[in-house]
Amino acid sequence: MHILIYGQSQDFVGEVLSEIASLGGKVTVAQEEEGALALLGCEKYDVLIANVRAMASGGPQDLAFFRYLAAHHPGLQVLAVHHYPELAVSDIDSSQLDRKLLELGKLAVFNLAKRPGRLKLYIQSMLLSETVGQNPTQEVVHLEILDDFLRRDILTAFYQPIVELDEKRKVVAYEALARARTDSLLGNPALLFSYAALQDYYSTIDKACTSIALKNAIPLSLDFDLFINVQPRSLTDPNFTEHLHAAVIAGGRTPANIVVELTEQREILNQKMFSAGIYSLKEMGFRIAVDDFGEGNANLELVLHVAPDILKISGRICRFASSNKVVRSMIHAIAGMCRDEGILTVAEFIETEQDTEIMTELGVHLGQGWHLGKPVPADLIVQA
Template identity: 30%
Template sequence: MADIERDRFVALAFCRADLLFELDDDHDVVFAAGATSVLLGEAAEALSGRRFVDLIAESDRGLAVEVLEAARAQGRIDDVVVRLNGTGNRRPNVALAGYRVPDFDNHFFLALKMEPALQSERLSEAELKRDGESGLLDEASYAGLAAERAQSFRRAGGRPQITMVKVESLNEMTQALGASDRKRIMGEIGDILTRHSLGGGTAGRVGDEAFSYLHRDDVDPEEVSSLISDAARKLFNTEVKPHAHTLDADGAGLAEHQVARAIAHTIRSFSEKGDHALDKKKSLAQVLSGMVSDTIDNVAYIRRMVAGRDFDMAFMPICDLRLERVSHFEALTRPRDAKAGTSPYHLFSLAEEVGIVHELDMAIVETTIQTMNSLVRERGLMPPVAINLSGQSLSNPQFVEELTRMLRRSGMPPRKLMFELTESVKVEHLPEVNAVIQDLRRLGYRFCLDDFGSGAASFDYLNGLDVDIVKFDGPVVKRASSSQKGSDLLSSMTKMCASMGIRTVAEMVEDKRMAGRVYQCGVDFGQGYYFGKPDFNPFIFADRFMGGL
């Protein structure tokens, strides 16, 4: 009877899992069931007595150990993503969940489920990029992996922390060394940080003298810094001064999945600013605490701004270059009480980093339509308006459903609205996003690909997305007006777009000479201060509205 009951529970569990494991207190397999032959290359019975962590890919093995240890106290693991040590070169990603049950000799009961989305979202070990000298992850790879592992460790009940290390005098010391000796000390620093990082691989180089690592809260950063000093002294009889500051991977007001992203945003900000981030009057701790505090404060500000619709829309004219008349406007968000020095672009980038840009985009679309309806009632007909949308939002099915529903009940004719797809973050799933764009185009809404020419991804987007308009990035336009080579390049891109039936816009057109130059290159529309600055009242341009409104 007991075997029948067990088989029944196993069968029910497969509604949620592809693999089931029972582990003893030493993390050895007591029982296994499921698609073990397919995913692990061995029959379930053959796994009994094996160390569970040996079934995990080597790159995630350290993380698996740390998660299981953290779950000893927490008792629960919620969907931690790890790679399996599959057959051949297969390293499938699975979501691991389970419990530690005191009534069963403190055994762990684990369910592992294959998730199709996970297979493309996680970078493989080969895709992670490393610094050539230290062997540590580069800034971008580290920020992404630290975000992911911080989230996983929190789900297992652990308390992840992130430490930033500034090694003063490192550049001065290494400049006096040969290439091989420089690599030795960098490699030693890399080894020390890797050994003490969460899962044994969550450490990165984020600047010339700056490093960072994610770790458990029982790791002593001062001890790690001492090891770096000792290594420099032992290898080259010289002194370096590592200054470390540790941050909890936590943040007031942020959802679980946003906490790690906020930390990743701080890492990127620190990396981008480099030594400029280090005020000589402040310690590293003060600088980093300030950066994290700014991140958390700005996320809270975005949330308040969205909830209270605490922003206004300004309208920037986009003109037909031949007629120099207003074809349409771009709606630009103007927060009412943003901190000095905080640009709308920074707020949008942060919203994308922490995964709340869909909330901001929805509020902006709704506010723009309400503003347009109010203006039309008071002043009469006006040209169409383009609204910026993040590719991240268009990748969110819930956002798309809500957007479509809101557009239908708004009463705004589709020909009066268009959407500009921004390139601030990479669009990962072009076919899915293109399907959304085509659904909206069939309803009568036009789409513009913004910032074209700003990176190699532009041509991937143009190839993968069917749009009505392409807007050339400002630097592309400036080069076209300052050199023949730049002009020839813009002409070529314009002809390419025209051959596909796509109209074109040049932004940052500052004077009449630039307007004439881009017109000669075949561009259809221009945007920039030459045609007019953004204004809350679009009707100041009414004398230049195109006919047929």
């Protein structure tokens, strides 16, 4: 990945070279727009990070520049940041602008690494968005700082049923899944959590998502257990368990019908603090589930350390059960081990009736997947 930057301070360029380039990019620097155009004409670049100060005015020259890029470099990924339109540039400290642009640049390049060749224009200025977005070859994606994203009231939750794998197929629980009411790049849940992890925002993002999940679940009957996703590193925050307990009580529930589902993002660094967090949750009455068992850090060592009440078998394993005998034997062994230890099992990615029948035959207790129910807002569940 080749990144071109123009019109930035030496301090900013230095940070980009160390931060953004570490994500797998080669960085070239131009001091002005003309130099950037010359370089674009001589060599292929994947990403252009434009000058936030020049663009803050939203003048005709800036608009013409981006029209030119849209017409002559349709494959170029452009990061064009306009920091808070209601503020004049003179009202904002230049070092603050540099920090903001750096984070947005990291976010854009991070997304490119995850989804290469998918997006065309990253932009925060609505003025430039309307102008460049008129070109049908350009896909406009709005960026924002992670802190700003979390301050806005745009997070919500959908709820997916977890069903008993027997003849009745009774819904016994719902898993709360984070969603966002925005077209911002961070509105993609997978990218939001991956990028928050990159920024070490584990506890911050989990506090926000668990709070809204519990608040929005108030219409759901207390007869259903509620699975709440938590990243293991969030439990190393000494305040997290108390925050979660308070959110549960505020949502009209008790820890007894909440399952804290440990989702794997990164390796646990502070094992002592993590263990203390698990102990605190169990003392409060929460049950613990290990998500995506069989992939990444969700392995037997974690199960032995956590002693979960529920084990969710990774959908990446379950999806091959219908075609792979070894996978079926593996799931059967996991289900048997868990039954002996009094641990409930959940099969993920149940997409067909055949998947449901196979998991039932293999002895898995519960199932989750689109065949058994899609994630929907709580209000739609109550109306059904």
